[in-house]
Amino acid sequence: MQAIAVEPGAGEPTLVEKPRPEPAPGEALVRTLRVGVDGTDHEVIAGNHGDLPAGADRLVLGHEAVGVVEDPNGTALEEGQHVVPTVRRPPNGTNEYFERGEPDMAPDGEYVERGIVGAHGFMAEYFTSPAEYLVPIPERLAPLGFLVEPISISEKAIEHAVASRSAFDWEPESALVLGNGSLGLLTLAMFESVLELDRTYCLGRRDRPDPSIDIIDELGSTYVDSRETPVSEISEVHEAVDIVYEATGYAKHAFETIDALAPNGVGVLLGVPEPWSFEIDGGRLHQEFVLHNKALVGSVNSHRGHFESAIDTLEGLPTWLTDDLVTGVYGLEEYQSAFETGDDVVKTAVEFASI
């Protein structure tokens, strides 16, 4: 079968031929339908993130997949059932985090991530997985099933943000998303349609006309151009907000978030920047944290429950949004197009089998 793999440092993925995998006991064989491409893939391709599986010389990419069960192999799944795989797996047997269904909270060394760290991904015509990591999705949603993983990331992030404010009566009315990539836009839509916030803002650094700004406008959200209004000035120019969702990976945003928050607000951080030293007014920021009961929460990965919520969320998203968000789905013969970036690209996927 064909797979899309990357050699660390090679800078671009290639098509490779691999044997079709055989499911082990407890595993199902899945025929891959579509796999999304995101910023993490680009970091893995550039050699800035991720790790090869033991003994491998290249990594099969892909962690945002949807497929159809080809062989249930004695598991409770059914042939023909559509599924979305979760990403983390236990590295050796199992451990307490996986046993309690919280692999997303596992520390370093207690997990591998398919397509990212230490395990091959889903960008192949077939993949196998323990049935417990395959989340059923209605067939009608399968064409967009590659959006479930990124939405699940925000399901977790928002769950942790809201939990951090659960010791008091908190009714958020406003949110700011830092980053107008596909994850930022999906989250903006979630703030509008799931949390039903009154006012939302999305920060980017692009000029109109731009497909991501069009989506921001259409959602009824306010586009904030970071070149005109830096994060630290948003509270003055617009308003201090109840939630900040950081999806830029730009480290200064993590700390500027404290000023962008209204009293009792929470910032949730998702970016993974490189080391970078800079100066902050730490005394003032520390005081802001305390006197206004603010919180910052880091969030990575997601668990099966978040995938299940994400499927519900996906079902509730307006059709125009997913139509506009997915700017390209490319067959294997033109897989390279799915990895191209540019002003007209929002979200892409590779199609391994037609739906």
Added chain:
Amino acid sequence: MQAIAVEPGAGEPTLVEKPRPEPAPGEALVRTLRVGVDGTDHEVIAGNHGDLPAGADRLVLGHEAVGVVEDPNGTALEEGQHVVPTVRRPPNGTNEYFERGEPDMAPDGEYVERGIVGAHGFMAEYFTSPAEYLVPIPERLAPLGFLVEPISISEKAIEHAVASRSAFDWEPESALVLGNGSLGLLTLAMFESVLELDRTYCLGRRDRPDPSIDIIDELGSTYVDSRETPVSEISEVHEAVDIVYEATGYAKHAFETIDALAPNGVGVLLGVPEPWSFEIDGGRLHQEFVLHNKALVGSVNSHRGHFESAIDTLEGLPTWLTDDLVTGVYGLEEYQSAFETGDDVVKTAVEFASI
């Protein structure tokens, strides 16, 4: 009646004569028994924090009080009942934060604080208060009733810290308290006796023999001398901990806390430093937040529920601890001794009437 007041910038409190207050409808008249002294009082005395009541030229100090109801004035309280007053009051009539019992979450302008910001404190022979802000305390605990307010601060801080970890299965085993003042020591005791953590650490910068280090030892906790082991090295020298409680007001500690935390840990900030710019490795700290699901939560003040929990906590503290912690209770004739600081001072109070 006599009161202890401070003129902003005068640098030390003085005894003043004031008329005994008359309770308004809904208020009770309380005879003050004891009022504790803490770091906030010293900041108010130094002119670094706080604000005068409208039209006043000096501020009556004191926010950690215990008293006895002299005149219930038609409220549900009883004459002779021992009470601890909460600190925040609505500035004009009331507002939503007070109505829902969460004055601690009120933003600037929506509260005054007795003895600190915009309202006279409790360091007077009598004070009045709306009955709803007077929390009954058993008579046997009244001699230590001035510890209820500081304990309530930590009740809230710990509640918010735990809430921030409530979206997953979190069983903290270790905690680090930054600061070996009376609030730090009380919190250390709470971590030992209330949360029943296995391992606790307390950071200070004092040499043995020292009464606060004796208390740390006696609690079974580990003293960390910040001159030998800075906060950023604690995870290597000792261990990364599940909870960090910051009570130093030293701004670098807020950010070094991120490194002192174990994966999935939470740091709760209570200090109120002045503006101070310094360099941090913001990229690495941002990454730490995200990849290890860490959280930082600021916490200020406390509400009536926290005072009620604090009374339970106070009841459970060992006698040796409160004996060692309270290094001086001084009558009005020697009130100045209660404001002296030094290596042999941990916690002091002024006694306005014998118990």
